[in-house]
Amino acid sequence: MRLLSFIFLVFLFSGCSLDKEYTRAEIDELIRAESGKIIENSVYKPWKGESFEPETPGGVWYDVLSGDPKSFNLLIAEQDSATAGVVDGLYDYLVDYDYVAKEWVPR
Numbered sequence: 572m573r574l575l576s577f578i579f580l581v582f583l584f585s586g587c588s589l590d591k592e593y594t595r596a597e598i599d600e601l602i603r604a605e606s607g608k609i610i611e612n613s614v615y616k617p618w619k620g621e622s623f624e625p626e627t628p629g630g631v632w633y634d635v636l637s638g639d640p641k642s643f644n645l646l647i648a649e650q651d652s653a654t655a656g657v658v659d660g661l662y663d664y665l666v667d668y669d670y671v672a673k674e675w676v677p678r
Contacts, residue, residue, distance in 0.1 A: 618671075620671075632660075634656075636653055636656060636657070637653070638652075638653040639653060640653045640654040640656070640657045640658075641653070641654050642654055643657065643658055643661070644658075645658060664678065665677065665678060666678060
């Protein structure tokens with residue numbers, strides 16, 4: 572029992588460590604010193620404002636359900652996760668939001 576208590580205390584106190592605390596001025600200085608390093612070291616910049624290529628519709632989607640869907644009704648899907656797993660793939664949105672252009676675009 573003593574050995575267990577000793578091991579417990581060792582693990583308890585080994586997790587406690589003091590991290591260095593920075594003042595607001597030190598944080599601002601670190602931000603100024605490191606501000607350009609990430610951008611300077613960046614090599615791959617994938618998106619340049621061009622539009623994306625349209626998808627090719629079709630294909631096969633394999634999925635597994637752990638339960639049986641109770642209905643294909645959207646109102647039932649709010650209460651049943653098995654139904655929601657099936658129905659969410661059937662009824663897709665007609666519009667999508669472009670986060671870069673900040674506007675709704677038709678699908």
